Amino acid sequence: MKMIPSSPHDTNSSAERRFFDRLRAAFEQSKHSDRNAELTAFHSLNLTRHAYKRFGEIDFVILGPQGILVLEVKGGGIGCHDGVWYSTDRSGASHRLKESPFRQAESAMHGLRNRVEAALSRSICAQFVWGYGVVFPDCVWSASGAEWDRAMVADLCGVKNTERWLSGLFRYWHERDGRQREPATAQAVTQVARFLRPELDVGVPLHVTLDELEERVAALTEDQMDLLDIVDANPRVICTGGAGTGKTFLGLELARRWAGAGKQVLLACQSPWLKHWLEKRFAIAGVSVSVAKAAATTARRSGIEQFDALIVDEGQDLLNMDALDRLDRMLKGGLEQGRWCFFHDVNNQAGYFGPPDADALAMLESYSAARMPLKRNCRNTRQILSEVQSALGADMGVRGTGDGPEVLHREVETREDIAKLLATEIERLTGPAGLTPAEITILSPQPLRHSVFDFLPGKLAAKIVELDEFALRDFPPAQISFAEIANFKGLENEAVILVDLHREADVHRSVTDRYVGMSRARSLLITIDGNGASI
Known part of the structure; x- marks a missing residue:
C-alpha cells in the first residue's frame, strides 16, 4: 500500500508505528491484479512545528476506489466500566479515555467527510463509500456492544492479516451503504488525494521564525509531493530546480522523515552561513548539518562512523570529485549504493566556488539515480x-x-x-x-x-x-x-x-x-x- 508520508511522523504511539508498517506491506502480492492495491494510507500529522493539525484526531485515512476509511488505533489493553473507557499501558497503569474509540473514529470520519464534501464537487464525493474502524493491535477483542459490529474491529489477530481485515471492512460499509456502486474513478481518487495531501502534510517554510509559526505555514506543492513519492521509490535521486523552487525546504522535510524512520542523516552544503542557519533554526533529532569538508568530523561528534542517508543542498557548489569523495566515505554504501538526495540549481549559482565538474554530475547519474525537476517557484512574487x-x-x-x-x-x-x-x-x-x-x-x-x-x-x-x-x-x-x-x-x-x-x-x-x-x-x-x- 502506498503510504503518505513514506515514513511515520513522530508519534509517542508504538501501536501506530507498528500498524503503519502493516499497512505499508499490505496488498504487495496482489498489486498488479487487485483494486485494493490502489489504496493509499495517510498517517495523521504529528509535527513538532506547524500551526495546526487539520485532521489531528485521525490516526489513518485509507483512500481508494472502494471508498474512504477512517481508522483509530489504540495500543495496550482496552476496557470499559460503567460507560467509561480506559486504556492500559505496558506498566499496567490505566488511563481514562475522553470518549469511546468507536465514537472518536465515527466523529472524525464525519468531520473529514464534511470538509471533503465542502471542498470538492458533489459528483466526485458521491462516488465514495465512507466508513470507519478501530484497531486494537495488542489485545484479543471478543466483546460485543451496541456501538460496534465485529467487522469494524482489528485486534491482535486481525492486525496479523491486515489485508483481509481491510477488505472485510470495505465490504461491511458497502453493505451498510445499501446502494450498488461502481468503484470511484481514478480522477475522483486523485482529486481527493490532492485535497488530503497538502492539508495532511504541512511543513515550515524557510522564512517563518519560530515565533510566527501560528500565523504562517506552507503546504507542500504538488511537485514536492511528487518528489517525496520518487524518493520513497528510489534510493538515489537528483533533484534540479531554480532559486525559489523549495529545494532547501524539501531537503529539510526529507531529513525529518528519514530521521523519524530511525536513520542518522547528514545534511551537507558548501556554505558555512547556510550551515549555521539550518543548524540553529531547524534542529532535528537524528539530523547532522555540516559543510562537506567537515563531514568526517561531524560524524565523529555524532558518535558514528558513517551516516545512513545523505541530503545535499546547494549541490551545484559541490559538483567536484574532491567534495563527492568526502561525502562518499561518510555514507553507508557510498554514493554508488547508499541512500541520498542531491539538490542542485543548473542556473548561475555556481560561480563562487568554481564551475561544476560535468564528470562529477555524470558520475552521480550513473549510480541509477532518478531525476526530478522542481517546476514551481514558491518563494518569489x-x-x-x-x-x-x-x-x-x-x-x-x-x-x-x-x-x-x-x-x-x-x-x-x-x-x-x-x-x-x-x-x-x-x-x-x-x-x-x-x-x-x-x-x-x-x-x-x-x-x-x-x-x-x-x-x-x-x-x-x-x-x-x-x-x-x-x-x-x-x-x-x-x-x-x-x-x-x-x-x-x-x-x-x-x-x-x-x-x-x-x-x-x-x-x-x-x-x-x-x-x-x-x-x-x-x-x-x-x-x-x-x-x-x-x-
Whole structure:
C-alpha cells in the first residue's frame, strides 16, 4: 500500500508505528491484479512545528476506489466500566479515555467527510463509500456492544492479516451503504488525494521564525509531493530546480522523515552561513548539518562512523570529485549504493566556488539515480520571477507566490549617489505602515567596507548590522542587515536592495551576483546600479 508520508511522523504511539508498517506491506502480492492495491494510507500529522493539525484526531485515512476509511488505533489493553473507557499501558497503569474509540473514529470520519464534501464537487464525493474502524493491535477483542459490529474491529489477530481485515471492512460499509456502486474513478481518487495531501502534510517554510509559526505555514506543492513519492521509490535521486523552487525546504522535510524512520542523516552544503542557519533554526533529532569538508568530523561528534542517508543542498557548489569523495566515505554504501538526495540549481549559482565538474554530475547519474525537476517557484512574487527570467534568462520555475510590488531599478553615476538613493529607499520602506528593519536586507558583491556603506549618513549606518556566519543563527536581526551576495546563497528576506551592481571585469561573476541577489527577495526587490566610471 502506498503510504503518505513514506515514513511515520513522530508519534509517542508504538501501536501506530507498528500498524503503519502493516499497512505499508499490505496488498504487495496482489498489486498488479487487485483494486485494493490502489489504496493509499495517510498517517495523521504529528509535527513538532506547524500551526495546526487539520485532521489531528485521525490516526489513518485509507483512500481508494472502494471508498474512504477512517481508522483509530489504540495500543495496550482496552476496557470499559460503567460507560467509561480506559486504556492500559505496558506498566499496567490505566488511563481514562475522553470518549469511546468507536465514537472518536465515527466523529472524525464525519468531520473529514464534511470538509471533503465542502471542498470538492458533489459528483466526485458521491462516488465514495465512507466508513470507519478501530484497531486494537495488542489485545484479543471478543466483546460485543451496541456501538460496534465485529467487522469494524482489528485486534491482535486481525492486525496479523491486515489485508483481509481491510477488505472485510470495505465490504461491511458497502453493505451498510445499501446502494450498488461502481468503484470511484481514478480522477475522483486523485482529486481527493490532492485535497488530503497538502492539508495532511504541512511543513515550515524557510522564512517563518519560530515565533510566527501560528500565523504562517506552507503546504507542500504538488511537485514536492511528487518528489517525496520518487524518493520513497528510489534510493538515489537528483533533484534540479531554480532559486525559489523549495529545494532547501524539501531537503529539510526529507531529513525529518528519514530521521523519524530511525536513520542518522547528514545534511551537507558548501556554505558555512547556510550551515549555521539550518543548524540553529531547524534542529532535528537524528539530523547532522555540516559543510562537506567537515563531514568526517561531524560524524565523529555524532558518535558514528558513517551516516545512513545523505541530503545535499546547494549541490551545484559541490559538483567536484574532491567534495563527492568526502561525502562518499561518510555514507553507508557510498554514493554508488547508499541512500541520498542531491539538490542542485543548473542556473548561475555556481560561480563562487568554481564551475561544476560535468564528470562529477555524470558520475552521480550513473549510480541509477532518478531525476526530478522542481517546476514551481514558491518563494518569489510574479514580478520578481518575471524580472529574473527576462533579465538573465534563468529558469526559476513557474507561477510564483502571487502579485507583489513592481521591481524597482535605479541607475546613478557615483557611490555617493548610490548611498543617497539607498538612504531614500530605506526611509521610504520603513515609513508608517511600512516594513520592519528585520525584513530588509542590503546585498552587495563587495564586503561591507568596500561597498557604499562608508558613504551612508552615520545615523543610518548605525542602524545596519553586518551579517556573518554566526549571526545567521539569529537571522533576521532586529536591524536592517547587510551581506555579501555570495554568502547569502540559500537564504532570503522579504525585501532585498542590491547595490554596487556596476559592471565587473568577470562577466560570469556579475551574472551570478545578479541571479543570486535578485532571487533572494520574496516580495520586494530594488536594484541600484552604478554605470559610471567613477564607481
